[in-house]
Amino acid sequence: MKDISIDEFKISSQVKIQNLQTKYNLESEEKEIEKKMNKLSKKLAYIQNTMYAHGKYSVLMCIQGMDTAGKDSLIREVFKEFNVRGIESHSFKKPTDIELRHDYLWRHYIALPARGKFGIFNRTHYENVLVTRVHPNYLMYENMPDIKSEADVTDAFWERRFQEINNFEQHIADNGTIIFKFFLNLSKDEQKNRLLRRLNKPDKNWKFEVGDLKERKLWDKYQECYEDLLNKSSNRHAPWFNIPADDKPTARYIVAKILYDTLKEYNDIIEPVMPSDEKENIDLYKSQLENE
Template sequence: MKDINIEDFRIKSQINIKDLPTKLDLDAGKKDLKKALRKVSEDLAEIQNAMYAHGKYAVLFCIQGMDTAGKDSLIREVFKEFNVRGIVAHSFKKPTELELKHDYLWRHYKALPARGKFGVFNRTHYENVLVTRVHPQYLMYENMPDIESVKDVNDAFWDRRFEEINNFEKHIADNGTIIFKFFLNLSKEEQKNRLLRRLNRPDKHWKFSADDLKERALWDKYQDCYEDVLNRSSKPHAPWFNIPADDKPTARYIVARILYDTLKTYEDIREPELPAKEKA
């Protein structure tokens, strides 16, 4: 099985999304990848236990990708060995009536992990520069003072949103949150195969929605928006990683390795020693 260098996946400069790989051959079968993933997940769980006791860092795990990219199953498999007390997952759907009465980042702020915990954002605050950019009419529900119609949504509006998101991440990073952002890069051909699988397998029917086909028709527009996200918001304190997602076991292993190889560099994350008086 080939080894990987996590820096090969980090977005460090301006990219063209068409040049980013959606496949990676690690010269390993599914059993080998599953075994390797379990080992890394166990090692990650040990780090999380130390983090929980240490209480000075939180981890924010952000995952984005097109429909069928494998977000849910990746989260399940990567964190399978974790103690449930140390991880909290949030799947952000359509904003509620209450959430729409606040600014768009409010629901993300209040879902942030406490120090010592892993927080998982399955779809993230970046939906606010992805879905709403593809469908700007959704912004009308936010009832913003300076936006009366879709015509008011211009480049300056999106520039401001990106600045706000970057500031949000810088603020939480400065206060002890270690941020990971993963883009599951799925090919259009593989998405087609996965959508057809949902139709052909009765146990997958519940996952299929006609809306998936409507969104697929907007593939190119979504790819342009993702490219802009990767180029404008991958920062040293909050990097994006491109994860080839056409093969799910490979994608899961790469994500787990990026988490582990990064977190093990934090030498100050360790269990506190028992005070001598308590020990006595």
């Protein structure tokens, strides 16, 4: 299988989204990719177990992508070996009434993973500079003091919101959260194929929503917003990675490899040492248990 480097996928300079890959050739058969994927998942689970015991870092994995990009199945396959106590997944959809009574980042703050845990945002705080940008009328529900109508939603508003998000990520990174942001980059043709598959397979019909077709008509606008998002919010402490998503097994492997190759470099994530007074009495404790 082709050896890949994190830097191949990291957004580290200004990009044009039309030049980013939606397909990637790992030069291997699907079974081999899945076999490697399973090994990576086990290695990641070991790191997470150590991180849970260590209790100093948390991991926040953010996933964005167009409808049918494969977000749910990616989460399932990458984290299938994890202990459930060490992982939390949140899917951010339409804000609830109580969420709308707070600022737009509130619901993301309260969902952040505790130290020692992996947190997954399936759709993220970037919906607030993506969906709301494509549909600025949604902002009216936020009841902000300075936004009375869509005419008040200026370029300056979006610049401020990007700055707020960047500050949010800088703050949590400074306090021990390791941030990964994955853009599952799906081609329009492949999205069409996946939507048709949902319609053609009775057991997949439940996944289809009429709204998906309405949003598909806004494809170009979404791509424009994604390009701006990648260019304005990929930072050293919270980088974006472009993940070619036309082939699901390949996308899952790339994500797992990026996670593993990054986390294994944290040499300070170690299992805690047993207190010396307790360690000296291990034989005594074992004897007490064995002689019950």
